[in-house]
Amino acid sequence: xxxxxxxxxxxxxxxxxxxxxxxxxxDLLTVKAxxxxxxxxxxxxxxLPGPEIxxxxxxxxxxxxxxxxxxxxxxxxxxxxxxxxxxHEGKTVVRLKGGDPFVFGRGGEEAEHLADAGIPFExxxxxxxxxxxxxxxxxxxxxxxxxxxxxFVTGHEDPTKDESAVDxxxxxxxxxxxxxxxxxxxxxxxxxxxxxxxxxxxxxxALVERATWPGMAVATGTLETIVDVRDATGIEPPAITVIxxxxxxxxxxxxxxxxxxxxxxxxxxxxxxSGDSTGDAGGEPS
Numbered sequence: 001x002x003x004x005x006x007x008x009x010x011x012x013x014x015x016x017x018x019x020x021x022x023x024x025x026x027d028l029l030t031v032k033a034x035x036x037x038x039x040x041x042x043x044x045x046x047x048l049p050g051p052e053i054x055x056x057x058x059x060x061x062x063x064x065x066x067x068x069x070x071x072x073x074x075x076x077x078x079x080x081x082x083x084x085x086x087x088h089e090g091k092t093v094v095r096l097k098g099g100d101p102f103v104f105g106r107g108g109e110e111a112e113h114l115a116d117a118g119i120p121f122e123x124x125x126x127x128x129x130x131x132x133x134x135x136x137x138x139x140x141x142x143x144x145x146x147x148x149x150x151x152f153v154t155g156h157e158d159p160t161k162d163e164s165a166v167d168x169x170x171x172x173x174x175x176x177x178x179x180x181x182x183x184x185x186x187x188x189x190x191x192x193x194x195x196x197x198x199x200x201x202x203x204x205x206a207l208v209e210r211a212t213w214p215g216m217a218v219a220t221g222t223l224e225t226i227v228d229v230r231d232a233t234g235i236e237p238p239a240i241t242v243i244x245x246x247x248x249x250x251x252x253x254x255x256x257x258x259x260x261x262x263x264x265x266x267x268x269x270x271x272x273x274s275g276d277s278t279g280d281a282g283g284e285p286s
């Protein structure tokens with residue numbers, strides 16, 4: 001579908017694009033995403049597209065509607081209304097999200113709202129950080145020798161829910177890789193859930209902070225040690241947690257990985273035998 005020109009004064013309806021920006025490295029934007037960012041009248045963005053991508057967008061056409069754990073927060077209802085308002089003005093609007101808009105990005109909610117309001121829109125998938133984040137850290141989410149399945153979990157559920165919709169016992173029973181997005185702050189809680197569900201204390205775990213952003217950091221440990229590793233190394237959001245045997249495969253290739261993102265921190269991970277360090281390779285949204 002071609003990008004329509006906007007006609008702010010003509011009374012014609014505008015167009016909304018729900019665009020995934022990938023994990024943060026501008027080189028990992030899709031060709032279509034880059035073109036839409038360039039030609040849009042207005043860009044409503046999360047904070048998770050990353051500083052390099054956001055820094056390339058003129059401030060005059062940017063509106064920050066991002067949400068950050070424990071920090072600034074824009075109600076989703078405001079974002080929904082703003083998308084409709086801008087479209088009614090005839091604008092070409094990009095709703096820019098970190099990763100993929102339909103992976104824990106509220107893209108589904110926004111698509112439903114636009115449809116209810118009669119606003120035309122297009123979904124532009126992006127490279128999800130759930131896969132790209134571990135990958136640039138040297139961690140495959142599947143591996144023929146270790147696992148044939150992967151589960152993606154949000155660590156930041158809707159706080160209005162009466163109870164969590166995440167069944168950690170069922171996830172532990174799959175025997176596959178578990179990737180938790182936006183969950184580093186609640187790491188102690190779900191580590192305890194997985195231990196209670198029967199996952200071994202020595203199950204490998206990796207934390208990838210700011211995947212593909214400048215200053216990306218990686219820390220590794222086990223279910224028994226990873227909370228202490230997080231605290232000792234200062235890993236903080238946005239970060240991805242990878243749980244399962246694949247998290248240990250990084251040790252075999254880390255010295256040869258060329259995915260460097262200007263990280264300069266060092267220091268051995270407590271609780272690991274490899275002496276893996278933070279800040280040696282790069283790290284979302286998530």
